[in-house]
Amino acid sequence: MEEARLAFAQDSPPLAIIAAAKIAGVSLTIDPSLAPGSVPTLYLGSGDFIHGINTILRYIARVTTVPSFYGQDAIQAADVDQWLEYAPVILSGSEFEAACSFLDGFLASRTFLVGYCLSIADMVVWSNIAGSGQRWESLRRSKKYQNLTRWFNSIAVDYAGKLDEVAAAYVGKRGIGKSPAPCLKEKVQDLKLNTSIPEIDLPGAKVGEVCVRFAPEPSGYLHIGHAKAGLLNKYFAERYNGRLIVRFDDTNPSKENNEFVENIMEDIDTMGIKYDRVTYTSDYFPKLMEMVESLIKQGKAYVDDTPREQMRAERMAGVESKCRNNTVEENLSLWREMVNGTEIGMQCYVRGKLDMLDPNKSLRDPVYYRCNTVPHHRVGSKYKVYPTYDFACPFVDALEGVTHALRSSEYHDRNAQYYRILQDMGLRRVEIFEFSRLNMVYTLLSKRKLLGFVQNKKVDGWTDPRFPTIQGIVRRGLKIEALTQFILEQGASKNLNLMEWDKLWTINKKIIDPVCARHTAVLKDQRVLLTLTNGPEEPFVRILPRHKKYEGAGNKATTFTNRIWLEYADVMSTGQEVTLMDWGNAILKEIKTENGIITQLVGELQLEGSVKSTKLKLTWLPDIENLVSLSLVEFDYLITKKKLEENEEISTANLNPCTRREISALGDPNMQNLKQGEIIQLERKGYYRCDVPFIRPAKPIVLFSIPDGRQQSVANK
Structure with a gap:
C-alpha cells in the first residue's frame, strides 16, 4: 500500500489506527490539523479517502500482509467487528472497570481476543485501555485483573519496538484519562519475562545500578532447579535495567569438565538469558590466594591438619582445634606445604577463625581452602589448592560489582557466614536475596544422584527425557515459554513447596495446542x-x-x-x-x-x-503403501517416592521398575516431513515431539509423548 495521510483532531489522536498501522507495516503521514470533534480521515495516494476509526481499521487489516489481522474466516471477522464496536463505547465510559472485569474473565484461557493470532481487535482494545491513562495504571498495580494484565503486557512486550513510540507520543492526549501515562517500556519493564507474575522488589535496588550473577557449578547439566535461579536473575536484571554476569563456580576439579561448561552455556541460551559477560571463579585464583594469605597474616585464618571426620565432629560440638592458636609463621609454613601439594600439605585445610561457640554452626571456623591434585579443566595442574565455594563466592561477588546475590533459602543459615567473610576481607557488602528452592514430585535434583543414573546407564545420558535437566525436559516436549511462566508465577517466595509436574505440563499444553499440527496414527497391533x-x-x-x-x-x-x-x-x-x-x-x-x-x-x-x-x-x-512406521514412546518418573531426602540414597525400593514404554504404530505419509524437535498432535492420542525424523521406510519415526497435565503412570498402563 502506498503512503497515506491520516488527518485527525490534535486533541484526540486515534491511537488504535496509529498502533494498528505500525504493526501492519502501513506507512502513514500524521496530520493533526482537523478541527476538534472531527472524524479521523485517511487520504490515499489515489485521491480516495476513508472516514471513521473502524472503517480505517478494517481497511488497514485488509491491505496488510500480517496473517489473520482481520480473522481467519468470516466468523472470526464478525468477532473482530464486535470488538471494534464494543471497545470505544465501554472502555472509554463510566463502565471502564466493569469492562476490565469482563475482559479478565474472557482472557483467562486465551492469548488473543479472536482466534490464535493478533488481530485489529487486540489493537483497538489495547489502545483504548492504554489511552485510559491513570485509570488503567491503578487497576494494573492493584493486581486485580491478572489475566487482562498478562494480555495487555504481552501485546506490549511482543510489539514493544513499534508500540512504545506510539504510546509515548499519544497516550494521555486523546481525551480519555488526561493525566499522562508512563512510557510503555517503563510500564512493562518489570514484566518482560512473564506478565502474570507478582512484582518483586530487590531491597535497596536502584534502576541502572543493579548487578546480579548466575553462578552454576560445571559439574553437570542445568536442571529445572537451576532454571529458577537463572530466570529470576534474568528477571531482576531486566526489571532494574541492570547487569547479569554468568559465572562458573569452578572450584572443585574432581567434578567439573568442559562438557558441562559447554552444555550449561547451551542451556542458558535456550532459556533466553541475556548476559553481559561470562566469568569463572578460576579467573580469580591468584587474587583468592593473596586474600587467604592476607587473612592468615592478620590472624583471621589458620591451617589445620586435624583429620576431616574429627574436624567435623569438633565443629558440631563447638570444640576448638589444637591448631587454632598456631603462630602466623606456623600457619604460613603449613600453607606453603599445601600450595606445593606435599604429603604434609595434603592433610591440611585453611580455616577461618570466626567463632567456635556461635549457635549458627556455619560460623564455627569454616574451611576456606583444601588440597586437590586433580587437574583443573581450565588451568590444568597449575594449582594444588582450591578455595571452597563459601570462601570464593563473597570475594568474587564483591570484586565483580555484584549488588544482589540471589541464593535459594537452603543457604539461609550460611548468610551470616557470607557477610562475616566479606567483613574480614574488608570488602563492600553484597545484599543476599533469598528464594525457595524448586522441588518437584518424584524428581531427583541432586547432581550426584543424577550422575549415578548416567554412569550406571539407567538413562540415555544427561539429555534423557526422564531427566529434569533443561535439555531433558525440552527433549520431552516442554516449551521454554511454559517453564518461564511456571517458574516466574511462583515469584521469589521463600515458602518451600513440593510442586506437581501436572501444572507445568498444563501450561505447556496451552502454548502448544493452538499452533501444533494435527496428524493421524493407528496402533499396529x-x-x-x-x-x-x-x-x-x-x-x-x-x-x-x-x-x-x-x-x-x-x-x-x-x-x-x-x-x-x-x-x-x-x-x-x-x-x-x-x-x-x-x-x-x-x-x-x-x-x-x-x-x-x-x-x-x-x-x-x-x-x-x-x-x-x-x-x-x-x-x-x-x-x-506409503504409510510411515512410528514408534510412540511414553515415559514415567524414575523414582516412586514423592520426595527423596537429600541424605536418602536411591534403592530398589524407591526405583520405578517401568519408566519407558514403546508402542509401534502407523502414521499418515505427511509425517515423512516432520523435523526433529517438531511438536504435533496425533488426533485422539495426544501431543508428541519428534525425536528421530523419517530416515528410510524400514526405520520408524520416533515420537516422544508429551504429558498434558493428566499423566497416567506407564506402569499402570
Missing part, C-alpha cells in the same frame, strides 16, 4: 481393516489444513480410499453410525472374526448424515 462398500473406486487426494484454526501449520495431503484402517477400540457394534474425521459419516454393517479376534469390518459411507448427531468421531488411515 490393534488395527483392523474396514471395507467401505460404497467408497471411492479409485483413491483420490484432498489437501487439508494441518490445524483447522491455525493456517501457519500448513497443509497436508489426505488420501481417501474404500479400504481404511481403524483401531479395535473404536469397533462397537453393527448398525452404529460414526463419523470418520475429515470425511463424513459411515455405518458399520458387518464384523468378521476368527477365533474371537476381529479380522475385518464391512461398512458403507453415509455422507449425508450429520456429524453433529454422532457420538464417535474416529481417526482412520487409508490402506495405502
